Amino acid sequence: MRLRRRVEVPLFLLLCAFTAVNLTPVGWAVLTSFKHPVDAFAVPPKLIFTPTFEFHYEVWVEKAFWHYLINSVIISASTVVVSVSIGTMAAYGLSRLASRTSRGVLFGILSMRMFPHILLAIPFFVLAKWLGLINTYPAMILALIAINQPFTIWLMRSFFLDVPAEIYEAAEIDGCGSWQVFACVAVPLVRPGVWVTALFSLLLAYNEFLLALVLTGPATKTLPVALAEYGAEDINYWTLSAAAAVGIMLPILVFMMLLQRHLVRGLALGAVKG
Amino acid sequence: MFLIPSATTLAAVLLYPLGYAIYLSLFNYDLGAGIERFIGLGNYGALLSEARFWDSLQRTVGIVSAAVALEFSLGLLVAYGLYRLSFGVRTLNLLMFMPNIITPVVAALFLRWIFIGRWGLLSGILISLGIFPPDFLGDPGWARATVVLADAWQFTPFMILVLYAGLNTVDQSQIEAAAIDGAGAWTLLFRIMVPAIRPLILFVLAIRMMDAFRFFDQIYVLTAGGPGTATETITLYTYSLAFRLLQVGKASALGMLTLLIVAGAIATMIAVLYRREKGSF
Numbered sequence: 001m002r003l004r005r006r007v008e009v010p011l012f013l014l015l016c017a018f019t020a021v022n023l024t025p026v027g028w029a030v031l032t033s034f035k036h037p038v039d040a041f042a043v044p045p046k047l048i049f050t051p052t053f054e055f056h057y058e059v060w061v062e063k064a065f066w067h068y069l070i071n072s073v074i075i076s077a078s079t080v081v082v083s084v085s086i087g088t089m090a091a092y093g094l095s096r097l098a099s100r101t102s103r104g105v106l107f108g109i110l111s112m113r114m115f116p117h118i119l120l121a122i123p124f125f126v127l128a129k130w131l132g133l134i135n136t137y138p139a140m141i142l143a144l145i146a147i148n149q150p151f152t153i154w155l156m157r158s159f160f161l162d163v164p165a166e167i168y169e170a171a172e173i174d175g176c177g178s179w180q181v182f183a184c185v186a187v188p189l190v191r192p193g194v195w196v197t198a199l200f201s202l203l204l205a206y207n208e209f210l211l212a213l214v215l216t217g218p219a220t221k222t223l224p225v226a227l228a229e230y231g232a233e234d235i236n237y238w239t240l241s242a243a244a245a246v247g248i249m250l251p252i253l254v255f256m257m258l259l260q261r262h263l264v265r266g267l268a269l270g271a272v273k274g
Numbered sequence: 275m276f277l278i279p280s281a282t283t284l285a286a287v288l289l290y291p292l293g294y295a296i297y298l299s300l301f302n303y304d305l306g307a308g309i310e311r312f313i314g315l316g317n318y319g320a321l322l323s324e325a326r327f328w329d330s331l332q333r334t335v336g337i338v339s340a341a342v343a344l345e346f347s348l349g350l351l352v353a354y355g356l357y358r359l360s361f362g363v364r365t366l367n368l369l370m371f372m373p374n375i376i377t378p379v380v381a382a383l384f385l386r387w388i389f390i391g392r393w394g395l396l397s398g399i400l401i402s403l404g405i406f407p408p409d410f411l412g413d414p415g416w417a418r419a420t421v422v423l424a425d426a427w428q429f430t431p432f433m434i435l436v437l438y439a440g441l442n443t444v445d446q447s448q449i450e451a452a453a454i455d456g457a458g459a460w461t462l463l464f465r466i467m468v469p470a471i472r473p474l475i476l477f478v479l480a481i482r483m484m485d486a487f488r489f490f491d492q493i494y495v496l497t498a499g500g501p502g503t504a505t506e507t508i509t510l511y512t513y514s515l516a517f518r519l520l521q522v523g524k525a526s527a528l529g530m531l532t533l534l535i536v537a538g539a540i541a542t543m544i545a546v547l548y549r550r551e552k553g554s555f
Contacts, residue, residue, distance in 0.1 A: 019366055112284070123526070182276065203375070228494070252376055
């Protein structure tokens with residue numbers, strides 16, 4: 001059922017206006033990141049100014065944000081590798097169980113997704129302190145796997161369910177062991193699903209803040225923690241923190257392009273906020 | 275057999291810490307002073323008789339319901355708008371979606387730079403129009419409103435996306451039949467489409483409420499619970515108990531209470547869902 005142009009054009013303009021207002025904070029931050037402080041603090045706000053890359057350079061190179069980027073990459077990548085491999089196995093196992101048996105397990109897993117992260121942050125902190133793991137990569141990676149795993153299993157399971165069970169049965173009749181069925185038949189069939197799950201997990205790990213705030217220290221700080229320390233403290237560092245924030249956002253835009261077809265499935269299962 | 279690695283990991287990094295949190299919640303455990311003394315349910319008792327706990331709970335419920343209500347109504351309207359549009363939907367959808375996927379800390383800073391007193395974009399615009407702006411982050415009432423808006427900014431796109439996907443699953447013949455009978459745009463939306471996707475709506479509201487209830491990053495960066503305790507939600511209160519005052523035992527008890535409250539709310543919702551929508555799950 002289509003609308004007539006007379007209705008549709010105003011509707012389109014309205015939606016465009018909504019989008020524009022929505023994106024204003026992003027645009028404003030991008031503009032600020034190219035400003036000298038004089039222009040940034042001008043009232044009324046300036047739209048036309050001489051742009052500078054000075055602060056992007058300063059924050060990423062001189063203020064060592066590249067170091068936090070490396071931390072973020074190490075932590076998120078390790079999380080994804082572990083979480084997605086064990087999660088894929090579990091999801092495959094669950095997808096082959098009778099639905100009555102797996103339902104209980106799945107609801108158990110879903111309820112884990114409900115845990116307030118702050119409730120986990122406290123024992124993580126006490127245990128990590130006790131084991132001397134504060135400010136190390138393993139503590140942060142384990143914590144991220146914990147909050148990542150339920151989501152990974154649910155998302156991967158939804159991809160496995162798209163595969164008809166007859167394919168596995170045929171492979172078993174042909175004499176494949178259960179491990180072979182998994183590795184040679186099931187995983188290749190859901191390979192796109194594995195990539196989607198991995199990207200969503202990566203996004204979740206990259207965006208995580210609360211656990212990183214508690215478990216990382218000067219040597220292992222991730223980008224969100226470094227930025228929060230910088231940006232929330234003092235408005236004098238405005239242009240610098242804007243440059244950092246815009247830099248942190250860039251990889252996410254790439255994620256978004258890669259994931260756009262799968263956003264609904266991933267997000268309904270709670271990708272971004274775990 | 276395939277479940278073993280995941281189950282072991284979950285037990286070690288999720289269930290064991292949870293058990294440990296329950297254990298901690300029974301102690302007067304103070305990391306700063308080095309006290310560790312078993313007090314049974316003492317922490318729970320202390321919290322339940324404390325004004326700060328009830329205030330933060332009330333504030334959280336207020337902020338969460340305002341934010342989720344705003345996100346849902348706006349989300350439904352925009353999703354329906356997109357549904358009726360025949361061109362440019364993909365691009366608009368993608369652009370609208372951006373705020374949702376940005377790192378929450380980054381998003382909170384972006385909004386901070388809009389709302390911050392004096393130099394923020396909004397204050398700047400108001401000043402140039404000759405209006406004296408309120409201190410959006412410094413005045414208790416405005417700060418609460420800003421926190422709600424910030425949550426809505428980041429999560430309305432999620433609502434739009436899910437509801438738009440839902441609207442597209444509604445049976446086309448039903449819509450056409452209603453349209454032939456002369457149903458207008460609003461009648462179609464509220465009489466045909468919303469009832470058709472009601473399970474999805476309840477599901478997405480439950481998810482969103484659950485996540486909003488425990489959300490931490492944005493408020494921490496925007497107001498850190500201030501001014502005073504004007505925007506201190508239950509999660510922020512737990513954080514400051516545990517990591518500022520180092521009263522780990524009491525904070526664990528508060529965390530457990532949060533979990534119980536959320537679990538109770540979700541259980542009620544599921545019970546209502548099952549009764550109303552028998553067989554739809």
